[in-house]
Amino acid sequence: MRADALTTPEQACPIAPVVDLVFSRWTTPILWTLNEFGRQRFVELERRIGSITPKVLTQRLRQLERDGLLTRTYHAEVPPRAEYEISDLGRSLSPLFATLADWSAENLPKVEVARSAYDSAS
Numbered sequence: 001m002r003a004d005a006l007t008t009p010e011q012a013c014p015i016a017p018v019v020d021l022v023f024s025r026w027t028t029p030i031l032w033t034l035n036e037f038g039r040q041r042f043v044e045l046e047r048r049i050g051s052i053t054p055k056v057l058t059q060r061l062r063q064l065e066r067d068g069l070l071t072r073t074y075h076a077e078v079p080p081r082a083e084y085e086i087s088d089l090g091r092s093l094s095p096l097f098a099t100l101a102d103w104s105a106e107n108l109p110k111v112e113v114a115r116s117a118y119d120s121a122s
Contacts, residue, residue: 021067022093026052026060034070034086035094041083064090 022028026049033048034040040048046057061084064070069090073083 021069022096026056027064028097030057030060030064031069031086031090031093032097034084035091035097039073039083039085041081045084069093 022031029049029052030045033045037044037048042054042057042061045061046052046054049057052060061070061072065072065084069087071085071087073085075081075083
């Protein structure tokens with residue numbers, strides 16, 4: 001067995017844990033929405049994100065709260081309500097999101113051209 005075969009994914013790519021944390025399905029749209037629009041109730045998040053199911057939104061919100069990327073504030077009213085807000089830790093991802101938005105605007109058209117060229121050659 002080669003020595004490098006013993007390398008864990010985290011050792012091979014030190015950003016892998018962050019990519020798994022931030023870019024798992026639905027996590028980025030939730031964080032983006034909270035960062036752009038501020039504190040949101042569940043229904044507001046659901047409307048802004050669109051095609052996410054309530055079950056998946058609940059799961060992702062709980063995970064993001066557990067990870068410290070958002071905070072949940074419960075209001076013991078009738079009817080009860082909860083609000084979600086990006087935490088300081090989550091907000092620290094803003095420069096990354098801005099960089100990715102810039103990259104997307106500049107490079108996604110190039111990706112589409114490359115895909116078309118590849119598909120037409122196949």
